[in-house]
Amino acid sequence: MIEISKIKEVKLWLKPHLKKGLRIGFVPTMGALHEGHIRLIRQSKQENDITVCSIFVNPIQFNNQDDLVKYPRNLMLDARLLRNNGCDMLFSPEVEEMYPDGKTGNHDIEFGMLDKVMEGKFRPGHFKGVVIVVRKLFGIFSPSNAYFGKKDYQQLMVITRMKEILGLPVNIIGCETVREDDGLAMSSRNLRLTIGERQVARRIFEVLCKVREKGSKTPVWELREWAIKKIQEDSRFRVEYFEIADRETLMPVENWGQKTQAVALTAVYLGDVRLIDNVELFS
Secondary structure (H helix, E strand, O other): OEEEOOHHHHHHHHHHHHHOOOOEEEEEEOOOOOHHHHHHHHHHHHHOOEEEEEEOOOHHHOOOHHHHHHOOOOHHHHHHHHHHOOOOEEEOOOHHHHOHHHOOOOOOOOOOOOOOOOHHHHOOOHHHHHHHHHHHHHHHHOOOEEEEEHHHHHHHHHHHHHHHHHOOOOEEEEEOOOEOOOOOEOOHHHHHOOHHHHHHOOHHHHHHHHHHHHHHHOOHHHHHHHHHHHHOOOOOEEEEEEEEEEOOOOOEOOOOOOOOOEEEEEEEEEOOEEEEEEEEEOO
C-alpha cells in the first residue's frame, strides 16, 4: 500500500490506472478505523480494480470544537489495518492541503429539508462541511464507486442527493451497519465510553429492534414516545432526537397508512458521548 499526503501526488499515482479504465473504489474516513470501515474496504476490493482510502479529520463538519479535539487519531495503527486488508493507497492530508489559506469553497447545493432535520437541526453546519469535503475528495479521486456505512444514514442520503444534483459519475454504495456482539453500532466514538457506559450501550439498538417489531401495530407518535422513554429509563442516557422518517426524504412519518419505506433514527448521549444509530422498518 502506498501512503500519500499531497493531492498532486494522488492524481499522479491514479493517472495510469484511470488511463487504463480501471475501476476505482473509494472509502472516505476520518480514521480511528474499526471493522465497519474494513468491511467497506473488503467490499470495494471485490467490486473494483483499485481500492483507495482517505483519512482526514475534517474540521469544518464539527459544530462542537470539543468533539474535534477529542476525536481519536492513530494514523500509524489505521495504516497498518488498511495495509493488512489489501487497500492499495491511503491519502492522509493535513488541513492546509485540503483547504489552502483556510479557503474551504462554497456549499451551493439546495437539499430542501434533507440536510436540515435531525443531524442538520442539532449539528448546524455539519452537512455543509460533509458536502464540501466529499465533493472535493470525489474531484481528487474520480472514483467509480464510493462506499459509506448506513450507520450515518442521513449522511448517506445527503451524499446520494449531492451526486444526483451535480450529476457526478460515481456510484454511491450504502453498506450495512457493522455491530459489536451486543448490537452496539461500531463507531470511533465508542472508544470514549467508560467501562460502565459500554456495558449498557446496547440499550440503544435493543430499543430500535423493539420499534421494528412493533412497527405498524402501534401509532407512530406513541411508538416514538415509547422509544424515548425506554432509552431514558437509565438516567445515563439522554435522547437528543428519536424520529421515524421516510427512508428517502427523511421527513417525519405521522401515520403508517401505506408507508412501507420508513426508518427509525436516533441520536443519544451516553454520558458525554453522542451516539447515533438507526434501523430500517418493514425491510
